Amino acid sequence: MDPTALRTKLLSLLAGVAPDIEPGSVDPERALREQFDFDSMDALHFATAVSEAFGIEIAETEYPRLASLHAAEQLVQERLAARG
């Protein structure tokens, strides 16, 4: 998937989960937990949104792979590539 389109999509998912953060302020490399005080419910909401938007399975053990925006991009690209 086109990296720019993917980032835009993930940012919009993030905004849906956490409407109180400004998408423009997201540092893609920093952990969301550290950057925005994401708690376990925020993390679950984000995982749900990503899973549903791209139609991919995300196991509970893989939640750390959604820790930052950049990590999430890699996970989604990997899954989409594997699907072919």
Add this chain to the structure above:
Amino acid sequence: MEVEFPLPSLGADMESATLTEWLKKPGDRIRRGEPLVTVETTKGLIDIESYEDAQVLEQLVQPGSKVAVGTVLARLEVTGAARAPQAPPAPQSAPAPPAAAGTAAPASVPARAETPGEGVTRHSRISPAARRRALELGLSLEQLGREAAGGIVHLEEVEKLAAAAPAAPTGARAAMRATIGAAMARAKREIPHYYLGHHADFGPARDWLTAHNAALAVKDRLIDAVLITKAVALAAARIEGFNGYFRNGRFEPSTAVHAGAAVAVRGGGLVAPALLDADRKDLATLMQDFSALVTRVRAGHLRSGEFTAATITITSLGADGVDALFPIINPPQVAIVGAGAIRDQAWVRDGQLLIRPVLTLALAADHRVTDGRSGARFLRAIADLLAQPDAL
């Protein structure tokens, strides 16, 4: 019967609120538990629900006005059977009882079904991102009110307003901090707290969760906090003295267990809205309620019922937290349970040294109601329930 609809107190030390929006207009019918009006408090936007089936006769306060607790906001014609004579809560007395008998306090338990996300964006005239920025800039809703009259306020309008009116002396964030400070000062002044701590082996709960969640889609999975909340709620229902209110010099136990869930507000502060009937709901339902509650907190838009209903509170610092937290009771409640971060620790069982995920529970309770002995039973009951997750 014609009745007045006053601004209720929505928690300890709330003195006033700014009316944001009428959700019903004169002539409209409203059902018990349906939101009538949205107000802005130091803890965000709150939909105030009607306590009667009624018809709206007249609105007495216009959007943008700041009014004191007890001020009559509207006149209603009650269409159903009237429940109780009208008596606005006195602003100077103890916080309005969430389940006041004999007064017409707004319904503490919404009659309608809770729909996740409902009401979050429908009435908000300020986008959540803009609201957060306004908080940072110290702009109040009153200042934004004029902008809101023309439609939805976005970040851009907030920045413009900030440029036009720099350095506001007191911001909404400072107001929230002041509200928390006032409630906690009152708690420390009036409530003789005692504190107990207990380590619980979270292994059985963790194993149960892993197995349970493996088969589920992400959206249906449970989180640690839901198991802990259910365990606390069940223990509170079984062991007397920790669930209810201390009012008018005596303990008033509650049969229903409404578990207040402390949720941090990004940028500072916290709120502890209630998960209603937490002891009676299955874990999936409790999870849905919790999820919807956090969504409403994030959007800064709660409901009056859930805002005042809690009969006991649970607070946690989450995965990044420290081992233990010793919380302060939220008056007029009589107990609060603090859950520390769950961490792998050395654990001795049957003479064997094991590595187990350990949860440190702390209880702060009111010595006017219970003593350490029953407090210890209560904490142990929570740990025992977590050791048998099938029973939750």
